[in-house]
Amino acid sequence: MKIGWIGTGIMGASMCSHLIDAGHELTVYNRSVEKTSALTAKGAALAENPAQTARGMDVVFSIVGYPSDVEEVYFGDDGILSAADPGSIVVDMTTSSPDLAIRISRAAEEHRLSALDAPVSGGDVGAREARLAIMAGGDAKAFEKVKPLFEVMGKTIALMGPAGSGQHTKMANQIAITGTMIGMVEALLYTRRAGLDLDALIDVIGSGAAGSWSLNNLGRRIAAGNFEPGFMIMHFMKDMGIALDEAKRMNLGLPGLALVESFYRAAMGRGMERKGTQALFEVLDNLNALR
């Protein structure tokens, strides 16, 4: 298939690379052009803007930074929507707002395009190893057409409902993580204060009712004093911000999410934005270490 790909950061470059390996004809675009070089070296054509990336394609994917970037890529001058061929499918894989996904879907319809929102989880490792979870929203027919491409990039692939449902699913994913993170971090703080070994704790509780991906993976990093990302706090802040905006729109009170977001916000204020999300441990440790 002829595929346009917008956004070749750490996630996008790996995902796009899998599509090239699967024999598809890729045209790529990235705001910082140097991040496309590994892909053009593999045979991808280079476009100068989103419109050029979209024109004449069967499917156009985007995975960029913030909802404002998605908006620009879709609705801006030289954006996707005005350029994509009628009948083609546009797929935003950025973690972005459900609301924006619905707006894109409506605008796509006006341009006789189909739109899917399809954010992912699994991180850079999941992208590299084609083991992402891909959570989609939108039209079922468009989803079925794109599914073979998703299967090249990911392992768990689901159409969750109409436009916006992929983003809602990703938000639920992030909300669940806020809980596992604070529970894990407080358990480890308590453990250290009690004088016990953190790895020994994870060994004994990690596979039972207290077990979580966060404890068994990020907890190990905390035990080793490793606060490098993984997933950066600044990116988690973006996601929690979208979730809180949606919850506000729904008039849905989520006190756990609000609490955890406030501690990550404090981390931002302490210049920890590029640390891994497990550095929440340092925030609560500092909270308890005022002198």
Add this chain to the structure above:
Amino acid sequence: MKIGWIGTGIMGASMCSHLIDAGHELTVYNRSVEKTSALTAKGAALAENPAQTARGMDVVFSIVGYPSDVEEVYFGDDGILSAADPGSIVVDMTTSSPDLAIRISRAAEEHRLSALDAPVSGGDVGAREARLAIMAGGDAKAFEKVKPLFEVMGKTIALMGPAGSGQHTKMANQIAITGTMIGMVEALLYTRRAGLDLDALIDVIGSGAAGSWSLNNLGRRIAAGNFEPGFMIMHFMKDMGIALDEAKRMNLGLPGLALVESFYRAAMGRGMERKGTQALFEVLDNLNALR
């Protein structure tokens, strides 16, 4: 070995039964004597009080309700400590306070006994299937002597440190659970409000970075509208209360634990004490459903 067993509730009865099956000579005691009948039918001798259960034994186990019950069983008239043979080992498997475990350990020493604190996780199913995690604190020599008995009851067995360390480990376990519970419950509330299917959500996010035992087990019950215990809210309240007391003693601020405990406290006020811990979903649902 000659073993005394105090407390034959749902957990204790299964654990004690495994020891009988392994060929040990058991003497049992329970405040409500009818709960010992299945064990005496299997050949256990019946004692009339903790002292009688302890006298002449190699090892005495207890697994009762609240720290106040533990205190009574150890320090009361007809308690374990004044009756147990010098050189024998006393093992409290109740989830109780680290502080009390340390007091028992000191008193045991005065009576020339060894004491272990060894609470468990894994619930009634884990007890029945001898798959408990057993987290111990106390003297290493005593632990090595009792370990073969632990292995009859559990699967993951660890000596975590000196007296109190088993209880501290269990508290860390419960603190981690408070986080996974609120994250899971808020994620499911958000999901339902967004109009998506709860089981479909768990299918797609349950094995990734948002995954936890709580989501994959209790989340399924919520999706099915099943709020039966599992683990009763009133028992979780006891454990969170001990954890908060210890955190207070340590001057350790654990805001996530405090928040979640306050919602479970509200559940108690709503007469939900015998519902499963997953009924936190109903508390937050009700919070958002005020009319």
